[in-house]
Amino acid sequence: MDPYNPITPEARALALSLLEHATFAALATTFEGHPMVTRVGCLWLPGQGMGMLVSDLSDHSQALAADPACALLVGEPGDKGDPLTHPRITLRGNARRIDKAAHRDAWLAARPKSKLYYDFTDFRLLAVPPDDALLNGGFGKAFRLTAADL
Secondary structure, rough: OOOOOOOOOOHHHHHHHHHHOOOOEEEEEEEEEEEEEEEEEEEEOOOOOOEEEOOOHHHHHHHHHHHHEEEEEEOOOOOOOOOOHHHHHEEEOOOEEEEOOOHHHHHHHHHHHHHOOOOOOEEEEEOOOEEEEEEOOOOOEEEEEHHOOO
């Protein structure tokens, strides 16, 4: 039995809304042979994927340097109700370095507090262009999206 529904315009819109409004994500990588999940600040960069400003000093940066395959989970539950009924999306892809200077103004406009560390030399701007995504819009609302859907 396939638990995924056919893609609808509403599912695409929900997926993009979750990505566009995300300020942080749970980043899943493989580090020293084991799965690892950490929280990262993020920003949806149209045409690039999900952007992440990360320090070279962090374990997740070292993990991505060794193996760029990763997943990002965005979408936080509201204050009320069962957290599993709230929408969330898992984006899967490979992290790649992008031009930090070219995205500085957009990043700082969206994340002004990061001005404190954006220009630190150990910080890199990575993007995860989506290979695919898994959207859970709540019970019975599961969708498998392609990169083209996003």
